[in-house]
Amino acid sequence: xxxxxxxxxxxxxxxxxxxxxxxxxxxxxxxxxxxxxxxxxxxxxxxxxxxxxxxxxxxxxxxxxxxxxxxxxxxxxxxxxxxxxxxxxxxxxxxxxxxxxxxxxxxxxxxxxxxxxxxxxxxxxxxxxxxxxxxxxxxxxxxxxxxxxxxxx
Amino acid sequence: xxxxxxxxxxxxxxxxxxxxxxxxxxxxxxxxxxxxxxxxxxxxxxxxxxxxxxxxxxxxxxxxxxxxxxxxxxxxxxxxxxxxxxxxxxxxxxxxxxxxxxxxxxxxxxxxxxxxxxxxxxxxxxxxxxxxxxxxxxxxxxxxxxxxxxxxx
Numbered sequence: 001x002x003x004x005x006x007x008x009x010x011x012x013x014x015x016x017x018x019x020x021x022x023x024x025x026x027x028x029x030x031x032x033x034x035x036x037x038x039x040x041x042x043x044x045x046x047x048x049x050x051x052x053x054x055x056x057x058x059x060x061x062x063x064x065x066x067x068x069x070x071x072x073x074x075x076x077x078x079x080x081x082x083x084x085x086x087x088x089x090x091x092x093x094x095x096x097x098x099x100x101x102x103x104x105x106x107x108x109x110x111x112x113x114x115x116x117x118x119x120x121x122x123x124x125x126x127x128x129x130x131x132x133x134x135x136x137x138x139x140x141x142x143x144x145x146x147x148x149x150x151x152x153x
Numbered sequence: 154x155x156x157x158x159x160x161x162x163x164x165x166x167x168x169x170x171x172x173x174x175x176x177x178x179x180x181x182x183x184x185x186x187x188x189x190x191x192x193x194x195x196x197x198x199x200x201x202x203x204x205x206x207x208x209x210x211x212x213x214x215x216x217x218x219x220x221x222x223x224x225x226x227x228x229x230x231x232x233x234x235x236x237x238x239x240x241x242x243x244x245x246x247x248x249x250x251x252x253x254x255x256x257x258x259x260x261x262x263x264x265x266x267x268x269x270x271x272x273x274x275x276x277x278x279x280x281x282x283x284x285x286x287x288x289x290x291x292x293x294x295x296x297x298x299x300x301x302x303x304x305x306x
Contacts, residue, residue, distance in 0.1 A: 002205045002206075002207065003204070003205050003206060003262070003266075004203055004204075004205050004209065004213070004217060007202075007203070007217075008217075011293060011296065012266075012269040012270070012273065013173065013177060013269065013272065013273055013276075013289075013292075014174060014177040014178065014181070014198070014202065014269055015202065016289075016292045016293060016296050017170045017171075017173045017174035017177065018170075018174050018198075018218075018219070019219060019296045019299065019300065020166065020170045020292070020295060020296050020299055021167060021170035021171050021174055022219045023219070023296075023299035023300065023302070023303050024166060024167040024170065024299070025167065026303060027302070027303070028167070045167070045171075049160075049167065049168060050157055050160070051156070051157075052155045052156050052157050053155075053156060054155065056157065060157070064157060064160075064161075065171075066171070066172060066175045066176070109156070113156075113165075116165040116166065116167055117165070119166065120165065120166055123166075123295055123298060123299075126294075126298055127291055127294050127295065127298075131287075131291050132291070134284075134287060134288075134291070135287075135288055135291040135292065135295070136166075136169075138280055138284050138285070138287070138288040139166075139169045139173070139288065139292075140164060140169060141279075141280050142173060142276055142280065142288070143164065143169050143172045143173050143176075145276060145279055145280075146172065146173055146176035146177070146276075147172065147176065149176070149180070150176050150179060150180070
């Protein structure tokens with residue numbers, strides 16, 4: 001059997017994670033484009049998926065998304081140009097800056113959170129509520145194990 | 154509770170898929186860099202993870218990876234420059250080209266397949282063999298459902 005045929009039958013963890021991420025990102029980008037957010041790209045999720053309504057520091061966004069702080073800085077610059085976020089002084093630390101969502105940013109964040117919840121409800125309805133809950137439980141355990149492995153070296 | 158605190162406790166499917174993909178890609182890139190493949194980047198996985206030893210067409214690689222054919226073409230050009238693949242005439246269709254791995258490409262493909270299998274054995278040992286098998290089963294079902302949803306519109 002060819003390598004690709006074998007992987008089609010038994011895809012590895014990286015292939016499955018990649019396929020699901022890509023398809024979820026595409027549905028979010030396409031659905032939100034039809035709702036007025038046509039300039040948002042999948043890469044912007046590294047900021048918008050992790051941003052708090054009250055604002056977040058760039059270092060926090062880097063930690064949460066697993067992206068380098070430099071990548072986050074570039075994405076924030078783009079999102080400022082697109083009108084989704086502002087940089088403001090952090091009231092807790094005058095030397096630091098907070099990334100704060102605008103009304104447009106908050107609208108995107110709320111809509112994408114709702115869409116993700118809908119996507120998961122649809123999947124759970126097909127694979128079964130208990131099977132989906134078990135899947136999410138193990139997935140979260142694996143994500144935590146992988147993060148620990150990454151921090152350990 | 155803040156949005157980010159809520160997502161930390163109950164990450165959605167997109168966040169989990171993104172975290173696991175990023176950590177697997179990083180381990181593959183770092184481990185293989187130490188084994189002589191220091192110029193391979195995560196993005197090259199869209200070609201190298203799906204390539205057959207006998208060669209594959211760009212359209213097949215686009216289908217398998219979910220990337221656009223234009224993206225695949227750019228990655229193939231880079232991998233040709235890096236010495237990992239060649240473009241050859243397809244013996245089954247004179248107008249078509251096959252992307253064929255070089256010896257260096259085959260070495261990368263074998264090493265990354267082995268590393269993925271090792272990563273999965275390590276995870277299964279921690280979360281439990283049965284729990285891991287159940288997780289993979291549901292993940293594959295979800296990836297298939299998502300692909301069908303994507304094709305449907």
